[in-house]
Amino acid sequence: MYAFNYHRPSTVQEALLLLKSAEDGKLMAGGQTLIPTLKQRLAQPSDVIDLGRIKELVGITEDGDAVVVGGMTTHGAVATSPLVEARIPGLAALAHLIGDPQVRHRGTIGGSLANNDPSSDYPGAVLALDATIVTDRRKIAADDFFEGMFDTALEEDELITSVRFPVPAKSAYRKFPNPASRYAMAGAMVAVTVGGVRVAITGAGPCGYRWTEAEQALEGGLDPAAIDGLTVAADDLNSDIHASAAYRANLVKVMTKRAVEALA
Amino acid sequence: MSEVSFKVNGSAVTVDVEPRTLLVDALRQNLGLTGTHVGCDTSQCGCCVIHMDGTSVKACTMLAVQAEGSAITTIEGLAQGDELHPMQAAFRDHHGLQCGFCTPGMIMSAVDLLQHNPKPTEREIREWLEGNLCRCTGYHNIVKAIQAAAGSAVSSPMAAE
């Protein structure tokens, strides 16, 4: 790790001021990606601003027909929250599949989404559940948030304060993990929302995306067989030593079908 | 340098570290608690698992400064004097360790599992251990040890089968 200055603000306002005044500051949420990155000297921020003591960013609440998850809420807290389990069990199940238990105890939803690793799990939930990313300055619709590999709609100095998940009629996530890293090689979240069936894919492409053909195919009902007839183009999917694009294309179908089976 | 104060195994300590110092390095080097090990640099092997405020975390993926004000338990703090923690005893009685290097993290992780899930199934144990690598045991006897510590009836490898 390169040397840096460390700050531990207690409010969002303070964090943003520190970030503004730093030469090349970096916000640290749970640190489960940032710290390994720093250890390998792949980043050299002048200042690390630790969001870990900002109480207003932590917690899970019910707000009308939505569950609101604070940006610094850990995966473990989402996975075991009675509220999430009661209202959006698919989201709790997804959070339970992120990383390993110790990573879940530190890693946060805000950090994960801001990083937008192509093989992370949360994009599946955010897109399929039509969540809203709430930042210190605005609200960003799920469909507008993920812009590319490690790229989001967030401004450089913007901070995720919470994520608002409208409660769906039902939802399910199925993930095929990379055997080595256990990140998603392909993950599919299928949700029946107020606006219809939404299908979100993560792990397979440069970032999470909605599979609109599948959504259309499922409009007539949650029939797993409806997925069979679809073709997944491998052209834009990731290909690496673990899986070809063609195999990922297959996994997209299989995981989607299994998620639909779970709902049917 | 930054002064960081926290509790380790019940004792209040203060260490003087650079902000970039990892918690595991503060434990090992500043405090001489070498039972917590470092086996990788990508947060996957779990040799460094400790408890912070009662929950298992990877001490290699935290800065020491983040521990300010917290209460930490390391493998050295698990036994009560000469009396082993039941999980430690189970690892010994079921031959859940060979070279011993992954063992502290494995035990700390397993103790946390039973805090969350007192009666885990074999599948739940194996899934919980995703963040703990062992190269010696094939996990077979680790799983048996955890089952035994959870009070499940497990045949003891010490008794002829």
Added chain:
Amino acid sequence: MTEHGIGARVARKEDKRFITGHGRYTDDINVPGQAYAFFVRSPLAHARINRVDTAAATAAPGVIGVLTGADVAAAGVGGLICGWAVTGKGGAAMKAGAHPILAHQKARYVGDHVAVVVARTYTQARDAAELVEVDYAELPAVIDLATARDATSVHDEIERNTVYEWELGDQAATDAALGNAAHVTTIEITNNRLIPNAMEPRAAIGQYDVGTGQHTLYTTSQNPHVARLVISAFVGLAAEHQLRVVAPDVGGGFGSKIFIYAEECVCLWASKKLGVPIKWVAERTESFLADAHGRDHVTKASLAMDADGTFTALKVHTTANMGAYLSTFASSVPTYLYGTLLAGQYKTPAIYCEVDAVYTNTAPVDAYRGAGRPEATYLIETLVETAARETGRDPAELRRRNLIQPGDFPYQTPVALAYDTGNYEAHLDTALELADYNGFPARKAEAASRGKLRGIGLSCYIEACGLAPSQVVGSLGAGVGLWEAGKVRFSVTGKLQVFTGSHSHGQGHETTFAQVMASKLGVHYDDIEVFHGDTDQTPMGMGTYGSRSLAVGGSALANAADKIIEKGRRIAAHLLEASERDIDFANGRFTVRGTNREKTIGEVVFAAYVPHNYPEDLEPGMEETAFYDPANFTFPAGTYVCEVEVEPDTGTVEIVKFTAVDDFGKVVNPMIVEGQVHGGLAQGIGQAMLENAVYDPASGQLLTGSYMDYCMPRADDVPSFDVSTTETACTHNPLGVKGCGEAGAIGSPPALMNAIADAVGTRVSMPATPEKVWQAIHGSAVAQAAE
């Protein structure tokens, strides 16, 4: 069997310190005033080193010194060696390229150690290392094993990148039998490259005492005495009597810590040169890059059989990747630990094997758990399985037809080894029964009803362990003898200290050896302490690898105990006023035969140290050392049966049952033996399904350089195992033991791969990733159509 003696399931003595966090591994040791080393490693696979500019790094905060390959050369420091000179076809000498402890003029793999920065803190060393400027001229990287011999020279002076072309067996007889065969099965097969990944990364502390001239090296070694020998006699850093090597608690080895590495030598050398003790601890990234890797063969082989399925000949051609330099025992792995094992458990009368060993711009390749024997077993058991399927025979019955029978021992194979004993059909039968082989068709049908493909696979392995008769290995080019030594020392109060030249890094010597001593001498287990790992404290030994510790080191200790008993007999005879011939020893008591007159061993030991009433011509004291040179290898063997279920839509393989039946000869601690098998099985399953070291074929960058990309077996990748043993005692060592450390890793890959082939109807290469299995099920045409 006593409560704690041979055959008892005893909790391990070493466990208390490990489960309480009080183990003492190299990185847990700190010596006063120690500085820290960080190595500058080549980012290129193959490059000339034009210049190394250390000025900026030397001036950085805390830096004590920066040393380069030029400094090593100027100081006349010797290089690392390969200790086994394999003679090739026509008597050609092996070509070993120079292996300096810091690369000089050329870097030969990504991770090659080019310079070292020594600083007050580790962070300072690492910070300063970024200031070392190396001017490289990149050369083409030689990565692909199949074409390496036609590529740029890795070592300028070595033609065609060829270390040796070696052969074994009767070529003419083999060719003749192949020509006359009723059926010939031919396969091309790759044994995938593995990265050992002991959980403790390598580490070292070098220390030089100006006052005494003594050097001390703490290092993560499986064989500290061999490290001392090589570092003194070849690298030339200290005279052997002035070098102490300590391998304290070592967190797993699996072969990777046998070897003498550059980093530990540099720490020792630089500690004297710079005048400070120097500590180095590998980051896992460095372990991936610079620990010796394992396996990495490509092979073409043919098995001939007659019309009734009797094997008549086996012909093998293997190209073995040695990496960029010849590591300590690298040359012996694809030859004497591979070619000699090609008979397997079968009476194949004619065998001919050729092995070409080649250099590439990759990390050195050397012994990794099993070392040569997994490669041989995977080859044989793939051939046999394929032959059975090609000719419509039951794989178990084809094996049975060709097994060496109990009446055939001692059995001389056509590839040099003479098996002393075994009963292969016994473990075959036991394994088939425990696996319910006959019930498999019903299980397959049931799985099919759930949409799963179920398969069953066998593996019958043999290994040569207990390395090894010194004269034999000497005649084959080994630079050392492969004996062991043990010392047994009673204290005045009857407690026992046991010193072994062997080393434990997970195997449990402190327990097993104490059990042997408890049985031999009748001393209570709790009154025995076993010491290992410190060259100043223990008798010389050749170390722990090749499943040899108990068979060779344990035998040395057993013989030392016999010397104690013989001396005790004389003392007891004196004390009991009887003839030595009339003294029996059992259960810790010397008894005058036919009487109830006796002396306990404690009383005899006391008399030896307080010799007031004592034989006149006998030395006082009770301490004996024995050296043991084995008369033959030992030959553990077994049968493994694996059953899998495959998900057709993803290619995911689940191991639903794994049965291992091994013949390890006498078993001292069944609990420990089972643990060794469990661990070996997981490593073999890792090789078969998960693990693969991949270099980019163009750049030579290691693409699997962390646990993000190198797939280690995790708890949910493996099942609980069904393990048991059958027993034929080794005929030529005093304990009747054979060794159990590697069997699991040797026998399991073919069992699993054969099960997958059975499930999906076609063979898949290792590792059988979900994608490969999916493609096997759906055909590459389907897979490509999806692209």
